[in-house]
Amino acid sequence: MGGKDVVDRISVQPTRLPTAISTMSSKTEKIRLVGAGLNGPLLAILLRQRGFSVELYERRPDMRRVHMSAGRSINLALSTRGIYALHQAGLWRRMLSIIISMRGRMMHPVEGELTFQPYGKDETEVINSISRAELNIALLNAAEEQGAKVYFNQRCVGCDLRSGSLRIRKEETGEEITLDPAIVIGCDGSASALRTEMLRLNRFNFSQQYLDYGYKELTIPAGMNGTHLMERHALHIWPRGNYMLIALPNMDGTFACILFLPFEGANSFASLISQESIVSFFETNFPDVVPLMPNLLENYFANPTGSMVTIKCSPWHVEGQILLLGDSAHAIVPFFGQGINCGFEDCSVLVDLLDHHGADWSRIFAGFENERKINADAIADMAIENFIEMRDKVADARFLFRKKVELALEAKYPNVFVPKYAMVTFHRVPYSVALTRGLIQDGILAELCDSVHKIDDLDWSKADELIHRDLTPLELQP
Numbered sequence: 001m002g003g004k005d006v007v008d009r010i011s012v013q014p015t016r017l018p019t020a021i022s023t024m025s026s027k028t029e030k031i032r033l034v035g036a037g038l039n040g041p042l043l044a045i046l047l048r049q050r051g052f053s054v055e056l057y058e059r060r061p062d063m064r065r066v067h068m069s070a071g072r073s074i075n076l077a078l079s080t081r082g083i084y085a086l087h088q089a090g091l092w093r094r095m096l097s098i099i100i101s102m103r104g105r106m107m108h109p110v111e112g113e114l115t116f117q118p119y120g121k122d123e124t125e126v127i128n129s130i131s132r133a134e135l136n137i138a139l140l141n142a143a144e145e146q147g148a149k150v151y152f153n154q155r156c157v158g159c160d161l162r163s164g165s166l167r168i169r170k171e172e173t174g175e176e177i178t179l180d181p182a183i184v185i186g187c188d189g190s191a192s193a194l195r196t197e198m199l200r201l202n203r204f205n206f207s208q209q210y211l212d213y214g215y216k217e218l219t220i221p222a223g224m225n226g227t228h229l230m231e232r233h234a235l236h237i238w239p240r241g242n243y244m245l246i247a248l249p250n251m252d253g254t255f256a257c258i259l260f261l262p263f264e265g266a267n268s269f270a271s272l273i274s275q276e277s278i279v280s281f282f283e284t285n286f287p288d289v290v291p292l293m294p295n296l297l298e299n300y301f302a303n304p305t306g307s308m309v310t311i312k313c314s315p316w317h318v319e320g321q322i323l324l325l326g327d328s329a330h331a332i333v334p335f336f337g338q339g340i341n342c343g344f345e346d347c348s349v350l351v352d353l354l355d356h357h358g359a360d361w362s363r364i365f366a367g368f369e370n371e372r373k374i375n376a377d378a379i380a381d382m383a384i385e386n387f388i389e390m391r392d393k394v395a396d397a398r399f400l401f402r403k404k405v406e407l408a409l410e411a412k413y414p415n416v417f418v419p420k421y422a423m424v425t426f427h428r429v430p431y432s433v434a435l436t437r438g439l440i441q442d443g444i445l446a447e448l449c450d451s452v453h454k455i456d457d458l459d460w461s462k463a464d465e466l467i468h469r470d471l472t473p474l475e476l477q478p
């Protein structure tokens with residue numbers, strides 16, 4: 001089951017010309033995007049397709065011409081929301097050659113057999129491994145093909161928030177320039193310069209919460225002739241209580257791995273500093289990985305230790321002039337695999353509002369924040385919960401039994417009992433609805449599963465009663 005099957009499941013019309021375009025104030029109006037990471041170029045494409053003049057300012061060099069630095073080679077899990085937005089931009093088909101579908105989690109215990117947990121109810125419900133760098137390059141190429149102008153090595157160092165006049169520093173020369181006023185959208189990630197500027201506004205709310213855990217990229221090289229040394233259609237996971245290792249497949253036969261460890265304490269980045277301690281830690285806790293990672297020490301010392309943060313702020317906009325979107329507005333921890341899926345959904349919602357209202361930016365930006373903030377807050381909270389699930393619960397027999405019961409309930413009550421993971425990953429149910437229904441469903445599962453150990457012993461009449469009492473049918477969009 002590959003990406004093609006997913007294409008067929010999600011029917012988005014190729015980019016249609018927006019009906020409101022004729023009423024837009026000015027199609028030649030300039031829109032400046034700060035940041036050409038993942039959201040910036042996708043948004044640029046969607047705006048160019050609607051006739052706007054778009055410029056992107058990116059502080060880094062062009063990754064297509066300069067060797068990518070360590071710390072940017074992680075893989076992402078793309079799922080329905082991200083795919084929907086890529087369809088909307090007419091880009092999903094070109095992604096098919098750079099994704100590998102992952103049908104479930106392959107669990108690696110310290111000793112014993114591997115076990116496989118499917119992600120979804122059947123083979124259409126998969127997530128897709130994609131290299132961040134390849135996705136970024138594909139988006140940059142498409143943005144330029146559509147006529148967006150991308151300026152590399154140009155860092156936003158400030159902005160007049162009332163006029164939208166950006167201050168830019170050219171990284172190669174140190175020269176600073178001030179650009180003429182424009183509509184500005186901050187796609188500059190979790191350390192957003194634009195958001196920093198907005199911190200000076202009266203009554204701007206801001207919180208950042210770091211995890212006590214960090215992450216480090218490692219690699220499992222390809223086998224002979226570029227073959228994968230483990231099952232390629234799976235996300236591999238070594239859950240070990242308060243730390244874990246995961247591996248996502250790449251097209252070239254390698255696996256991009258991420259080691260998540262506490263910053264401090266036993267078995268932490270602070271304690272694993274000598275070659276001996278690292279090798280011994282891997283031999284004890286991830287014994288099957290050791291022969292697959294000949295470059296373990298080299299990667300461990302060369303790659304930086306990243307931190308993970310949840311950022312919440314409001315407002316996301318300054319009237320109709322400035323807007324924050326993606327991680328700059330709502331950075332989340334990576335454990336639900338939703339950061340970019342949520343960001344791409346932001347892009348989709350923004351241009352839907354544009355199509356609906358025309359270029360009435362005050363209305364669009366306010367509507368955008370109104371629709372997205374509640375949902376970004378919800379996925380931020382679910383991502384933290386999922387951290388505990390991934391590192392701890394996925395190896396627990398009771399948890400696995402509940403997952404089976406969830407699937408059985410979904411089969412019996414389709415569109416009514418939909419597991420939270422599926423609502424978030426395989427549907428476009430608003431995240432806030434997934435969060436609320438997830439809590440209700442947890443209550444139902446607790447009542448049904450507490451004294452039961454086999455699906456056959458489930459009390460189906462009680463299930464019927466609880467589900468009809470607590471849940472209404474969901475409208476599942478394609």
Ligand SMILES: Cc1cc2nc3c(=O)[nH]c(=O)nc-3n(C[C@H](O)[C@H](O)[C@H](O)COP(=O)(O)OP(=O)(O)OC[C@H]3O[C@@H](n4cnc5c(N)ncnc54)[C@H](O)[C@@H]3O)c2cc1C
Binds near residue numbers: 034326337
């Ligand atoms: C370890 C890890 C694993 C993840 N896994 C997943 C996953 O499986 N699935 C998923 O959906 N998401 C995942 N994410 C989250 C995802 O990477 C982010 O949500 C996504 O990259 C956000 O996109 P963005 O465009 O908003 O920001 P970014 O991708 O961070 O891009 C911001 C861009 O702005 C540029 N920039 C920054 N400051 C300035 C400035 N002052 N001037 C000009 N340019 C600037 C940066 O150089 C960068 O290119 C993961 C994140 C991490 C850390």
